[in-house]
Amino acid sequence: MDSAIQISYFASAVLFILGLKRMSSPVTARGGIVWAGIGMLVATSITFFYPGMHNYLPMTAAIVLGGGLAFWSGRRVAMTNMPQMIALYNGMGGGAAGAIAAVELLKGQYPSTTFLALALAGALIGSVSFSGSLIAFAKLQGWARRPLRFPGQQVFNLALLVSAIGTGAWLVVQGELASGLVLLFFVLALAYGVMMALPIGGADMPVVISLFNALTGLAVAFEGFVLDNAAMIIAGTVVGSAGTLLTQLMAKAMNRSIGSVLFSAFGSLEAGTADEVGGSQKAIDAADAGVMMAYAERVVIVPGYGMAVAQAQHKIQELTELLIKRGVDVKFAIHPVAGRMPGHMNVLLAEANVPYDLLYDLDEINPSFPKTDVALVIGANDVVNPLARTNPESPIYGMPILNVDQAKNVIVIKRGQGKGFSGVENALFYADNARMLYGDGQAMVGELIQSIKTI
Amino acid sequence: MIAGMTALYIFMLAAFTGYEIISRVPVILHTPLMSGSNFVHGIVLVGAMVALGHAHAALEQVIGFLGVVLAAGNAVGGYVVTERMLEMFKRSKKGAG
Numbered sequence: 263m264d265s266a267i268q269i270s271y272f273a274s275a276v277l278f279i280l281g282l283k284r285m286s287s288p289v290t291a292r293g294g295i296v297w298a299g300i301g302m303l304v305a306t307s308i309t310f311f312y313p314g315m316h317n318y319l320p321m322t323a324a325i326v327l328g329g330g331l332a333f334w335s336g337r338r339v340a341m342t343n344m345p346q347m348i349a350l351y352n353g354m355g356g357g358a359a360g361a362i363a364a365v366e367l368l369k370g371q372y373p374s375t376t377f378l379a380l381a382l383a384g385a386l387i388g389s390v391s392f393s394g395s396l397i398a399f400a401k402l403q404g405w406a407r408r409p410l411r412f413p414g415q416q417v418f419n420l421a422l423l424v425s426a427i428g429t430g431a432w433l434v435v436q437g438e439l440a441s442g443l444v445l446l447f448f449v450l451a452l453a454y455g456v457m458m459a460l461p462i463g464g465a466d467m468p469v470v471i472s473l474f475n476a477l478t479g480l481a482v483a484f485e486g487f488v489l490d491n492a493a494m495i496i497a498g499t500v501v502g503s504a505g506t507l508l509t510q511l512m513a514k515a516m517n518r519s520i521g522s523v524l525f526s527a528f529g530s531l532e533a534g535t536a537d538e539v540g541g542s543q544k545a546i547d548a549a550d551a552g553v554m555m556a557y558a559e560r561v562v563i564v565p566g567y568g569m570a571v572a573q574a575q576h577k578i579q580e581l582t583e584l585l586i587k588r589g590v591d592v593k594f595a596i597h598p599v600a601g602r603m604p605g606h607m608n609v610l611l612a613e614a615n616v617p618y619d620l621l622y623d624l625d626e627i628n629p630s631f632p633k634t635d636v637a638l639v640i641g642a643n644d645v646v647n648p649l650a651r652t653n654p655e656s657p658i659y660g661m662p663i664l665n666v667d668q669a670k671n672v673i674v675i676k677r678g679q680g681k682g683f684s685g686v687e688n689a690l691f692y693a694d695n696a697r698m699l700y701g702d703g704q705a706m707v708g709e710l711i712q713s714i715k716t717i
Numbered sequence: 718m719i720a721g722m723t724a725l726y727i728f729m730l731a732a733f734t735g736y737e738i739i740s741r742v743p744v745i746l747h748t749p750l751m752s753g754s755n756f757v758h759g760i761v762l763v764g765a766m767v768a769l770g771h772a773h774a775a776l777e778q779v780i781g782f783l784g785v786v787l788a789a790g791n792a793v794g795g796y797v798v799t800e801r802m803l804e805m806f807k808r809s810k811k812g813a814g
Contacts, residue, residue, distance in 0.1 A: 271763075278757050279734060285753045285803070286742040292803045295753055299796050302759060306792070309763045315770030317778065324769070324782050325762075328789030336797030347798055348752050351759075355791035358761045361784025365768040365777050376721070475755050482761045483731075487724055489764050495724070496731045497760040503735030504754050511739075512747060598744050605747035612805035623744055 263311055270308040271493035277301030278497045282504065288618060305493050328354075341613045342570045345602045346402035349471045352478055353395025359388030359481035364448065366488055370439050377488060378437070382430040384484030386451045391477040393455030398471050401459075402602070410460040416525060419457050426450035458524070466523045468603035469513050473520070476505025515598030517661040543679060546697035548706055551673050552713025558635035560591045562627065564666055565611065567601050568641020568677075572703030575614035578640065581711050582616060588714075594620050595627040595637075595664050597645040628665050637669035639690075640703055643676075647688045658686055672696040675706045752799040759792030 281298030284290040306325075310318070332351065339347045363385030372378045400406045412418075429447040433439060462470050479501030486494025513520050555561055563582070569575060585592050594611065601607035608621055631637065639646055646666040649656045666672055667690050674691060676698060690696055699706050742750060765788040769781030 274760070278760070279738070282735075282738050282750075282753060282757060285750050285799075286738060286746060288743065288746060288806050291746060291749060291806060292800075295756070295796065295799045295803055298753065298757055299800075302756070302762075302792055302796070305760060305763050306766070309766045312767055312770060315767070317769050317772060317781070320778065320782050321766055321769050321785055324785035325766075325789045328786035329793040332790040332792075332794030333797055336794045336801070339798065341802075344748070344752070344798060344802065347794070348748075348755055351791050351794035351798070352755045354787040354794070355755070355758050355761050358765045358784045358788035358791060361780050361787065362761070362764050362768045364780045365772055365784065368774065368777050368780070472751055475751055475758075478761075479754070479758045482758045482764070483728065485761070485764050489767055491764055491767070492727065494760050494764050495727055497757050499728055499731035500735035500738070501754045501758045503732040504739040505735075505751070507736055507739045508742075508747065508751055508754070511742075511744075515744060515747075596745070601748075603748045603751070605745050605749065608745040609748055609802050609805065612802075618745065618806055621745065 264313065267308050267312060268492075270304050271491065274301035274305035275493050275496040277304070279500060282500065341610055342602075343403070344609065345468060345471060345606065346399045349395045349398040349402065349467075349474070352471065352475045353392050353399065356388040356391030356395060356474065356478040356481055359478065359485050360385050360392055360448070360451075362485045362489070363388065364444075367439055367444050368441070372439075375434060375437070379434050380484045381488045382433060382447070384481045384488065385448065386426060386430060387477050387484070388481035389448055389451035390455035390458065391474045391481060393452040394459040395455075395471070395474045395478075397456055397459035398462075398467055398474065401462075402467055409463045415457075415461060419454065422450060422454045422457055426454055462523065466516075466518065468606075469509060469516065469518065469520065469523045471603075472505060472509040472512055476502050476509055479503075479505050512604050515604045541692040541694070543691050543698050544696070546673065546699055548699060548701075548709035549713045551697065551699055552710045553717065554671060554673070555585060555590070555636050555638065555710065556588060556714045556717050558590055558671075560593075560630075560634045560636075561585060562593050562595050562631065562634045562637045562666075562669065564595045564597075564637060564639045564642050564646060564664055565600060565607060566597075566640065566642025566645065567607075568643070569703050570601065570607075570610050570641070572641060574640060574703035574707050575610055575616070577704055577707035577711065579611075579614040579616050581707055581714075582620070584711060584714055592620065593622055593627065593630075595666075596621050596623055597642065597664055598624060598662070600642060600645060624662055624664060631665045631668040634669040635671060637666045637672045638675070639666060639672060640675040640707070643688055644686065646690050647686065648693075649686065649689050652689075656686060666690060667693050667695070670695065673699055675699045675701070675703055677702065749799060749802045752795065752802060756792065756795030756799050759788065759795050762788035762792045764788075 281294045284294030483498030648667045650658045650661045650663045765784035772781040
């Protein structure tokens with residue numbers, strides 16, 4: 263039986279790697295998750311035959327309970343809430359790694375110092391990922407929107423981390439697992455996770471979730487060493503390194519470094535810089551805007567998270583279809599950070615049946631704006647602000663933006679005259695070629711559709 | 718335990734593998750891929766099952782039980798949301814919409 267278990271774990275490790283590889287291309291991505299899923303099924307089923315096990319009844323009950331709740335919540339969560347759901351499931355994985363370590367440490371016996379050190383390292387990382395992810399979930403869910411900051415926070419957090427590591431090191435050196443100290447160790451690790459996630463603003467959350475994802479992978483790998491389980495070591499390490507790279511890519515797409523996400527506050531920049539934006543915002547009504555788009559040759563739609571909040575993506579899809587039928591060339595310009603996470607907007611549009619080959623990323627679409635007749639901006643703000651290109655004083659200066667201002671005409675659908683997430687005034691709205699269509703995203707796109715239909 | 722150096726080699730090779738897999742991924746797949754890798758570390762379920770399977774004292778059993786609940790949530794939830802996201806990627810040629 264033992265070799266059957268080892269072979270199954272080996273097969274599942276191969277399936278995980280091939281599955282992840284397939285998930286990195288849009289054509290094969292769907293198959294990828296199925297491959298990885300088969301790997302998980304193989305590994306989990308064979309584990310029931312692991313030698314010397316008991317507690318089968320609570321084990322099965324726990325799988326049904328945890329799996330059932332996750333299945334139920336995963337099926338019904340709205341696509342807009344996907345980032346916090348990923349954070350939640352990721353936190354659960356970190357918590358599980360911490361729990362494995364706790365069970366092993368409670369036994370009070372261990373084969374070697376390396377074993378103890380790895381168990382504790384995995385426990386620390388897993389616990390931080392667990393409590394940190396829960397905070398990330400709560401924030402994105404809107405339960406705790408304001409980032410919590412206080413003077414001396416960095417020092418406090420550092421002290422917390424150092425004492426957690428110190429307690430772990432003390433346990434290793436002493437070699438005696440006093441339950442009080444083990445408990446203190448877990449409490450410190452969990453507290454650090456909370457304190458680390460609390461000061462981070464909503465816009466930076468995706469990077470942090472991705473970081474916690476990588477950390478959980480690492481914690482799983484460490485506990486894999488402890489349990490002598492090659493599948494856990496390989497899968498955990500692959501996720502750890504892939505997740506680290508993914509975190510870097512995301513931070514880069516947002517023009518932020520990981521360091522600045524973790525240790526500085528974006529929101530605290532605001533107010534100081536007074537932007538000089540001349541001119542006034544010029545309104546347009548839906549009927550005129552509809553005519554403009556219907557008779558255009560090339561239209562580029564620039565969606566932002568505001569579109570998803572207004573649930574306008576299905577109307578946008580209808581509008582796209584209508585324009586294509588009239589022979590208009592329609593493209594979508596997707597900024598890397600449109601939505602809540604890189605790639606989130608693509609998922610939201612895909613849900614509304616917008617074909618993914620109409621979607622273009624920043625580098626692909628920017629050269630074509632000067633040839634574009636109408637650019638329709640819906641629910642996006644900072645990512646189309648030309649000040650990022652022109653004004654070195656601006657807090658968003660240097661951020662890669664979509665050059666919407668170069669289009670012949672720009673129509674901006676917007677609720678009111680407010681500023682963007684960064685609190686920066688948007689020069690695009692005051693440009694001569696820009697017209698503002700004020701109102702709810704979904705309602706306004708509906709009116710556009712009506713106006714085009716009546717032509 | 719898997720002998721020291723062998724373990725280190727496994728760790729090193731797996732780390733490079735993970736890095737190589739992701740290095741050329743288009744931005745549109747960042748979210749599904751993060752979700753997919755989140756599913757893959759759901760393999761922690763195997764470890765949680767083994768830990769609970771060998772737990773004796775009451776406290777060990779309770780923590781082991783919680784571990785399995787959390788791990789199963791990670792694995793199942795990770796799969797469901799990733800699958801839901803990826804199922805939406807369609808091309809216009811094949812009659813979407």
